[in-house]
Amino acid sequence: MDSLFQANLQGSGLMSQPLDVAYGSKVTIKSAIPGAGLLHSHADAYPDGSKQQQITGYTHKDENNDWIVKKVHGQTFGNTSETVEFVKNGDVVRLVHERTTRNLHSHAVPAHVSKREWEVSGYGLDGTYADGNDHWRVEVVEEISRNNPERRLRTLTTRFRLRHIGQNCLLRATGKSLPQWAWRQAEMACDRRITLDDSTLWNIENHVNALLPPAEPGQMRSPFLRNFVRLNLAMARSNNGLIPDKDKYDSLTSAPYEWPIMRLGLRMCGWGDKDVKFWLTGNPVVWLVSTLATVVLGPIQMLYYVVRRQRGLSDFARFSEWETHLYVCGILWGGWALHYLPFFLMGRVTYLHHYFPAVYFAAMYLAYFIEWTGRRMTGSGTARSTVALMLVLGIAAIGNFLYFAPFTFGFDYPAKELAGRKWFSTWNIYDEAK
Incomplete structure (x- = not known):
């Protein structure tokens, strides 16, 4: 299920997060594609292509899912307890992987499974290399919450796309798995065909920023009808995914x-x-x-x-x-x-x-x-x-x-x-x- 649905479940801790994302916030970014998981990176490099740090999708909670939202190279932000600069629709940002300090990066190198798309990698060290291919534009597509005239990027309620500035491609979960050298994790690529479907949609799932207060009650509520439809679609996808393996004997199954x-x-x-x-x-x-x-x-x-x-x-x-x-x-x-x-x-x-x-x-x-x-x-x-x-x-x-x-x-x-x-x-x- 999507992040907003899970946030409204009893016992979920997602509702106590700050609502508006600011520069300097630590976030996790989830794909709208079921099974693609959270945008993830780790110290392993691609074995071919650019041989830069791998960017994948991972479905479990992990510190390697954490990213810091920063301004483009050459610009800084001066957040204080009194002034915070929020991320808005159309802003060009840089996403820095917290554990490895690599920038989310793309370039004209074919992806490793989806060859028609560009590779997405982790490149450079934060504050060391100023590469324009580390820049992404935030494009807000859908906003569930009300009273957002500035079209700020919001936790859970905003669905958005990330458009690469240099290649004019969209960050995309391809729906395919990488080989064993990437632990069979989901492939992430930059879609140069500009596919405007759920595969290029993302939302902020976790958000940490000590300068921001938690969201007010009700600000992250999801409409009942939306939850009902999405839950049934998810159950249908899960049900249809239970396909029998003809090469494997299963003593539990039976025919109608x-x-x-x-x-x-x-x-x-x-x-x-x-x-x-x-x-x-x-x-x-x-x-x-x-x-x-x-x-x-x-x-x-x-x-x-x-x-x-x-x-x-x-x-x-x-x-x-x-x-x-x-x-x-x-x-x-x-x-x-x-x-x-x-x-x-x-x-x-x-x-x-x-x-x-x-x-x-x-x-x-x-x-x-x-x-x-x-x-x-x-x-x-x-x-x-x-x-x-x-x-x-x-x-x-x-x-x-x-x-x-x-x-x-x-x-x-x-x-x-x-x-x-x-x-x-x-x-x-x-x-x-x-």
Whole structure:
């Protein structure tokens, strides 16, 4: 999630920072691209190209993420307790890596993975080399907070771009990873194609300046709708990123077609003989009978009634009775289908628990199917045969629950002792080799 969303979470310390960024402030700069992390540098140099200090993106908190905002070479700032000079939209600044004192730098050298873009490096020692390629213009793109007529650069609430003065390119998180010589960290480059998307957007996440007071309550608030949209987009990206590896066997995953027929269960923890073990599965009576009703009998029954109505044969005393039947079946069968069938279209990894929402609709459809069938056959939904069938299924379901209770509540003895409960050869309750 982005910095502003995290700042509004309970327990976050980001809300107590100064709001407006000034020259001399120590900051961390975060990319708007998920997974690109914070602008980072370390003492290691690029193995080729300029062979200058590496600039990367790093997703963890680290002192190597800290940068000092300074004026361009040849200019100074005179911050005191009474006068502070703030960074504004359009200002040309220099970013100095605090630990190594190198300047954020770019030049006409190809980047190391994205060859069409320019390399970004750490160059020179602060106050020693005056190179114009260390200068960047701050371009404010979006401001969440109100009352910012001077368009100051602000912590968390400002999204901005950094345009290199010499090359007229934008600091960009490419979305690619550097090789092992850069610890597989995210690649940063200077985009000469001027891509105006999230890859060139940044925000100040951490801000330290002893001369500035903390932000007032409410100044870093994020609108609810914005949080709602961004959270769901982040969850969707994370969900879509769970792609199965076909070259790697995974005993935990399962295919959607396997869920209704209980072909596989799911080990929830370590499986040592003395470990407390939990094995996720369904109630065979509920799952298998509801699958029979939902997948086979229900559609056949509905097709039978539809064909008879098209031929002018009426099985219902009133049209409203037929409408009610269609409505209930549409809700229950449709709920099952909408919660189950989309998994066949997903490219992400799937697990048994993904079927849980659908199985509730299937169980309710089973109960309605039995009651409806009994009413059509006997004229009453409470006929003895219907009630007897429901009692038998109910007792069988309770018996199944008790029989498979060790899987639900856990057991701390060898799984082989539960071999009798392995109803299907595909169930991985115990390892055959043991």
